[in-house]
Amino acid sequence: MNNLSDQQKGSLLAFVAVMFITPDSLFIRLSSIDTWSLVFYRGIIPFFTVLIGMLIIYKLNFFKMLITSGHHGLIYITTFSITNITFVVSIQNTNVANTLVMIAMAPMLSAILGAIFLKEIPNLKTWVAIAITFMAAVYIFYDSLKLGSFYGDILGFITAVGLAVGAVTIRSAKKKNLVPAAVVGKLFVAIFAMFFIESYVLADRDLIIVPLMCIMCVAIPFVMVTIAPRFIPAEEVNLFFLLETIIGPFWVWMVIKEQPSIETIQGGAIIILTIAIHSFLKLKKS
Numbered sequence: 001m002n003n004l005s006d007q008q009k010g011s012l013l014a015f016v017a018v019m020f021i022t023p024d025s026l027f028i029r030l031s032s033i034d035t036w037s038l039v040f041y042r043g044i045i046p047f048f049t050v051l052i053g054m055l056i057i058y059k060l061n062f063f064k065m066l067i068t069s070g071h072h073g074l075i076y077i078t079t080f081s082i083t084n085i086t087f088v089v090s091i092q093n094t095n096v097a098n099t100l101v102m103i104a105m106a107p108m109l110s111a112i113l114g115a116i117f118l119k120e121i122p123n124l125k126t127w128v129a130i131a132i133t134f135m136a137a138v139y140i141f142y143d144s145l146k147l148g149s150f151y152g153d154i155l156g157f158i159t160a161v162g163l164a165v166g167a168v169t170i171r172s173a174k175k176k177n178l179v180p181a182a183v184v185g186k187l188f189v190a191i192f193a194m195f196f197i198e199s200y201v202l203a204d205r206d207l208i209i210v211p212l213m214c215i216m217c218v219a220i221p222f223v224m225v226t227i228a229p230r231f232i233p234a235e236e237v238n239l240f241f242l243l244e245t246i247i248g249p250f251w252v253w254m255v256i257k258e259q260p261s262i263e264t265i266q267g268g269a270i271i272i273l274t275i276a277i278h279s280f281l282k283l284k285k286s
Contacts, residue, residue: 010232043190094152102156167234
């Protein structure tokens with residue numbers, strides 16, 4: 001990693017993180033526990049997994065990093081916790097497509113916030129990539145878009161804003177390690193879910209599926225995602241996450257034979273091609 005440029009490090013971290021996340025929707029479909037139990041375990045298992053890993057690597061310096069993260073850490077704990085919760089509640093209160101289209105706004109919001117607060121003005125190639133991928137996401141979910149619930153739609157938008165604010169916060173604190181703050185955020189998510197959870201019981205295949213999902217699709221990626229914006233602009237990190245919207249359904253298709261729509265395939269091809277070209281041009285420049 002030391003021989004790589006910042007652009008290469010950030011792009012690699014974001015890409016690998018998204019690849020770990022892509023089977024997430026499949027695991028959610030295969031699990032049989034209720035929503036808030038899922039939120040609880042997606043908070044508590046990554047919390048202990050990453051906490052133990054950080055304590056082994058950094059020992060008591062973990063707490064020093066947490067304390068010295070200052071206001072950046074507090075902002076990231078808040079946004080990280082909120083987005084983990086609002087995403088679930090949004091899907092509960094509106095059409096799934098509405099939520100996903102709202103979240104597709106994260107790269108654009110990151111670019112705007114980065115330009116305002118960090119004075120990092122995205123170049124024309126990045127703006128074009130953001131516009132194309134957002135329109136492709138709208139195209140994918142266009143037929144499924146419904147008026148839904150205003151409450152659910154607003155929470156979907158808050159999720160996108162939270163993702164953008166979180167990425168920009170990390171970018172503004174490049175010299176600080178905010179992974180400890182993300183760990184605390186996961187604990188807050190689990191505590192919040194405890195107020196709504198119906199059962200803590202894991203049985204049958206959930207004993208394997210839920211821990212595997214929480215470690216592979218949640219714990220490992222959130223560490224990478226918390227580090228990536230230290231090397232590349234926030235909007236570029238969030239741009240990679242649109243790949244999950246495309247690759248995720250293909251995992252579901254391969255395992256439980258739920259075929260993606262022609263819109264998903266066409267729009268997904270546009271998103272993948274756009275991100276590939278954008279990443280190639282950025283890496284070539286670096």
